[in-house]
Amino acid sequence: MREQPLNEVTQLIHAVKMGLVEGSYSITNKTLDIFKYIIMSKTWQNADALMQIVRAQSRIMQAALPQETVTSNMARRILKLTREEFELLQAKGQHFADDSQASLSLHKLVTQTSENCVSVDYSVPQQGLREALLDHLQEVETELETSSENISVQAEEHIHSSEIILTLGHSRSVENFLKRAIKKRQLLTIIVAECAPACRGHNLAASLAHEKNVEIIVIADASIFAMMSRVNKVIIGTHSVLANGGLRAACGAYTVALAAKHYSVPVIVLAPMYKLSPLHLCEQDAFNMVGCAEDVIAYDSVPARDAKVYSPMFDYVPPELVTLFISNTGGHAPSYVYRLLSELYHPEDLEL
Amino acid sequence: MQKSNSNSQQNASADKTREQVMAEREAKKQAKQAKKQKPITPATTIITQVEQTTITKKLTTTTTTTTKEQNQLQLAAAASAPSYDATVTNNAVQVSAQNTTDSLTNATGASEKTREQIKAEREAKKAAKHAAKSNKANSVDAVAQQLNNVQLTPKAAANETAATGAADQDKKKPALSKAERRAIQEAQRAAKAQGQNKNVTPTSGVAKAATSSVKATPVVSATPVKEPKRESESPAKSPSKPTTHKAEREWNVKLFNHLVSADKDASLFINDASVHPSIARLGVQYAQRTIVGSNARCIAFLHALRQVVQDFETPAKKEFGRSLDAAVKHHVEHLHKCRPLAVSVSNAYKQFKNQLMQLPDKPETELKELLGHFIDTYIENQIGKAAQAISSSMQEKITDGDVLLTFACSSLIQFICEEAKRRQVSFRVIVVDSLPFCEGQEMLRRLHACGIPCTYVLINAISYVMPEATKVMLGAHALLANGYVMARTGTAQVALVANSHNVPVLVCCETHKFSERFQTDAIVYNELCDPNQLVKDGKCCLHNWQTKSRLTPLNLSYDITPPELVSAVVTEVAILPCTSVPVILRIKPDIGY
Numbered sequence: 031m032r033e034q035p036l037n038e039v040t041q042l043i044h045a046v047k048m049g050l051v052e053g054s055y056s057i058t059n060k061t062l063d064i065f066k067y068i069i070m071s072k073t074w075q076n077a078d079a080l081m082q083i084v085r086a087q088s089r090i091m092q093a094a095l096p097q098e099t100v101t102s103n104m105a106r107r108i109l110k111l112t113r114e115e116f117e118l119l120q121a122k123g124q125h126f127a128d129d130s131q132a133s134l135s136l137h138k139l140v141t142q143t144s145e146n147c148v149s150v151d152y153s154v155p156q157q158g159l160r161e162a163l164l165d166h167l168q169e170v171e172t173e174l175e176t177s178s179e180n181i182s183v184q185a186e187e188h189i190h191s192s193e194i195i196l197t198l199g200h201s202r203s204v205e206n207f208l209k210r211a212i213k214k215r216q217l218l219t220i221i222v223a224e225c226a227p228a229c230r231g232h233n234l235a236a237s238l239a240h241e242k243n244v245e246i247i248v249i250a251d252a253s254i255f256a257m258m259s260r261v262n263k264v265i266i267g268t269h270s271v272l273a274n275g276g277l278r279a280a281c282g283a284y285t286v287a288l289a290a291k292h293y294s295v296p297v298i299v300l301a302p303m304y305k306l307s308p309l310h311l312c313e314q315d316a317f318n319m320v321g322c323a324e325d326v327i328a329y330d331s332v333p334a335r336d337a338k339v340y341s342p343m344f345d346y347v348p349p350e351l352v353t354l355f356i357s358n359t360g361g362h363a364p365s366y367v368y369r370l371l372s373e374l375y376h377p378e379d380l381e382l
Numbered sequence: 383m384q385k386s387n388s389n390s391q392q393n394a395s396a397d398k399t400r401e402q403v404m405a406e407r408e409a410k411k412q413a414k415q416a417k418k419q420k421p422i423t424p425a426t427t428i429i430t431q432v433e434q435t436t437i438t439k440k441l442t443t444t445t446t447t448t449t450k451e452q453n454q455l456q457l458a459a460a461a462s463a464p465s466y467d468a469t470v471t472n473n474a475v476q477v478s479a480q481n482t483t484d485s486l487t488n489a490t491g492a493s494e495k496t497r498e499q500i501k502a503e504r505e506a507k508k509a510a511k512h513a514a515k516s517n518k519a520n521s522v523d524a525v526a527q528q529l530n531n532v533q534l535t536p537k538a539a540a541n542e543t544a545a546t547g548a549a550d551q552d553k554k555k556p557a558l559s560k561a562e563r564r565a566i567q568e569a570q571r572a573a574k575a576q577g578q579n580k581n582v583t584p585t586s587g588v589a590k591a592a593t594s595s596v597k598a599t600p601v602v603s604a605t606p607v608k609e610p611k612r613e614s615e616s617p618a619k620s621p622s623k624p625t626t627h628k629a630e631r632e633w634n635v636k637l638f639n640h641l642v643s644a645d646k647d648a649s650l651f652i653n654d655a656s657v658h659p660s661i662a663r664l665g666v667q668y669a670q671r672t673i674v675g676s677n678a679r680c681i682a683f684l685h686a687l688r689q690v691v692q693d694f695e696t697p698a699k700k701e702f703g704r705s706l707d708a709a710v711k712h713h714v715e716h717l718h719k720c721r722p723l724a725v726s727v728s729n730a731y732k733q734f735k736n737q738l739m740q741l742p743d744k745p746e747t748e749l750k751e752l753l754g755h756f757i758d759t760y761i762e763n764q765i766g767k768a769a770q771a772i773s774s775s776m777q778e779k780i781t782d783g784d785v786l787l788t789f790a791c792s793s794l795i796q797f798i799c800e801e802a803k804r805r806q807v808s809f810r811v812i813v814v815d816s817l818p819f820c821e822g823q824e825m826l827r828r829l830h831a832c833g834i835p836c837t838y839v840l841i842n843a844i845s846y847v848m849p850e851a852t853k854v855m856l857g858a859h860a861l862l863a864n865g866y867v868m869a870r871t872g873t874a875q876v877a878l879v880a881n882s883h884n885v886p887v888l889v890c891c892e893t894h895k896f897s898e899r900f901q902t903d904a905i906v907y908n909e910l911c912d913p914n915q916l917v918k919d920g921k922c923c924l925h926n927w928q929t930k931s932r933l934t935p936l937n938l939s940y941d942i943t944p945p946e947l948v949s950a951v952v953t954e955v956a957i958l959p960c961t962s963v964p965v966i967l968r969i970k971p972d973i974g975y
Contacts, residue, residue: 288878333827
């Protein structure tokens with residue numbers, strides 16, 4: 031018998047499916063709210079029970095919204111938090127004042143032997159766990175709120191004056207990042223590829239056009255290669271970062287990254303930490319979704335009757351095409367993503 | 383006439399707003415009344431319209447000779463057929479509006495006016511007054527010019543006319559904005575008033591212009607009078623067109639300041655007396671992108687050239703060859719002003735010039751025949767037979783189970799696919815397309831017509847379909863002497879992605895498209911198309927981009943594919959690596975120099 035979804039979970043799933051909640055940030059925020067509600071509720075008595083509930087609810091969300099990895103990422107964060115807090119409290123309770131227990135240093139990882147790694151019994155009731163968790167959750171919330179800003183303050187470190195920057199589609203992180211860059215640097219030229227068929231690039235261009243001292247060029251997706259020869263930097267957002275450092279990004283990102291590689295232009299990907307997901311998906315079929323084809327070719331047009339028309343939503347960008355990730359904690363190379371993941375999530379939670 | 387039109391309008395009425403429908407209904411009612419009251423005025427207009435239609439149709443059919451192009455041009459003719467209907471309705475509406483102006487103005491005026499609309503109206507009025515003052519002959523021109531001014535940038539729509547079909551035409555028809563319609567009305571009213579003052583004819587100005595020119599040689603008349611009309615009913619992207627046109631040019635992208643966008647001045651198309659009508663017509667077709675594609679442009683140019691040669695009269699005491707050379711040069715310059723010449727066209731022109739230099743000493747009629755024969759053989763050898771040769775060598779490359787990926791529309795690729803289909807090879811085609819040209823839809827329709835199973839995606843989804851493809855076949859605009867391929871923008875991207883998936887890229891290109899130019903990027907030389915094509919519709923954020931100081935859409939025509947991304951070039955001579963272009967240029971010196 032499967033667990034029933036909470037009322038809040040059902041509401042969130044519905045809202046996302048109806049397009050009422052859009053963008054990774056708001057979905058993450060809502061998910062966090064749900065988990066906060068779960069923690070505050072009286073339905074669990076020990077850490078094990080809490081983890082069971084969190085797992086079950088996130089499984090439901092994952093099944094309902096397979097394309098939104100941020101929900102499971104958030105669940106993994108909560109699980110890791112629970113483990114840490116529980117162990118910390120237990121250690122305190124047993125006067126086991128071993129500080130290195132909390133942090134997984136490289137030294138510890140290497141020297142760790144199986145006898146040290148006794149499985150902890152989470153079913154023991156622990157005093158003060160709820161309060162500690164809520165405290166910690168506050169930190170996570172703040173981190174989430176400031177993530178976009180923390181990314182954009184790094185703009186100055188990466189953009190010099192009179193640079194020509196290319197971006198694709200419309201990502202909120204990229205928008206803030208570029209706005210900051212425009213304020214700090216002179217004579218930037220920003221080339222926006224429109225990202226057909228939704229053409230969300232137009233929105234970004236229109237939003238950036240309010241700034242001064244900048245030249246915005248909107249190009250069709252077909253002209254990316256032609257313009258790339260003049261571009262200094264490619265800055266794109268992503269839907270999620272995969273475990274190998276590859277991207278699941280908006281459709282067209284692969285072409286952009288490939289063209290950048292051809293002209294040796296650095297590709298900078300803005301990805302807040304909550305977009306890091308411990309998944310290995312290197313195939314189109316593994317994660318892609320096909321959208322409505324009406325935008326690609328009108329249903330009632332003559333050739334559309336017999337032709338197969340696809341409108342995929344995502345592109346896989348292999349890690350070798352990415353130069354740098356900028357997250358709210360700083361810059362990372364794609365090869366370092368695995369390490370970030372091991373710090374962010376507990377290895378036992380990778381499989382929910 | 384009225385009834386059939388009303389039918390077609392009803393089909394289209396789905397996309398109309400309520401005001402438009404109301405205004406139209408009222409206009410129709412008035413048109414009926416006007417018919418009863420003054421049966422002469424609208425009737426003559428319609429008749430002249432019909433005359434024009436038949437004449438232009440004749441003209442269109444004369445140009446369809448080669449089998450390959452026939453299909454395309456017929457399609458174009460079919461596409462334009464319903465648009466004439468539209469003109470007739472429009473005209474009827476306008477004539478009625480002249481009789482009962484006030485009520486219609488009220489009807490349309492009820493909906494909100496934007497500033498641009500008012501401005502456009504004022505401008506039209508001013509120009510109309512001006513026209514009334516000047517003498518008769520000038521005023522007709524002025525009216526025609528004004529009609530053109532109202533719609534300075536219709537080539538976007540015209541381009542799509544070629545690509546999409548008759549069905550689309552019907553859909554677009556109601557998009558004619560009120561500002562434009564009113565400007566046309568104003569102009570016509572002015573012309574009418576002017577005509578009455580002079581006591582020449584009581585019919586409307588445009589009708590008069592049409593009849594007067596029809597009375598002259600029919601070939602001459604059809605072109606200059608028809609064009610402004612056709613322009614006037616083709617839809618514009620935004621109603622602010624007339625006022626913002628000047629501002630548009632100031633907002634060039636800095637990187638592309640060196641590229642002068644072709645001068646779309648109306649006077650260029652109509653008022654040049656020294657330009658042969660067939661060339662003037664071709665110029666408009668180039669500028670409006672009714673004729674697109676390297677081969678189509680070349681064939682159309684040669685046909686027009688033949689017309690020029692046939693109608694050419696040597697001035698007194700001048701040599702035939704020399705004076706014809708000068709005349710043709712002038713014509714080519716005119717075409718260049720309309721749209722930068724395609725490499726294929728300039729190569730054909732060079733060949734023709736060579737031929738002129740070597741003319742034997744013979745009577746003029748024989749020389750004309752000789753030149754006509756030369757043009758025919760050029761088309762047959764360089765385009766027709768070359769396509770066959772390329773197709774036959776490509777047939778070896780297409781086998782059962784192949785998945786061919788192609789980009790945009792190429793007549794040559796279409797020819798190859800049709801041939802393969804005839805051989806009953808079981809293969810399918812993935813057509814990759816890009817906004818804003820959407821030429822792939824045309825390709826899709828053609829392939830679909832011959833029963834080839836197709837898949838259609840936009841260019842940013844190319845990595846989704848590339849794993850399926852076994853071969854990539856691309857057409858080209860030109861092959862440059864350093865081995866780079868100049869083609870419709872997006873081609874390089876397709877080749878790039880194909881390369882990363884290890885799919886062979888074959889570029890099919892006849893040798894008459896080889897150019898001796900060297901180019902290493904797509905920015906030094908390129909063609910800028912109308913940036914408004916990037917604006918999707920009124921709801922798009924780019925709408926009225928001219929008012930945003932720092933925002934510029936950029937619409938490139940071509941891009942350059944580096945030779946390392948191309949596996950081989952298929953020409954009628956051989957299948958070669960890209961870098962062998964100079965070799966071909968050398969062994970075929972008549973092209974290069």
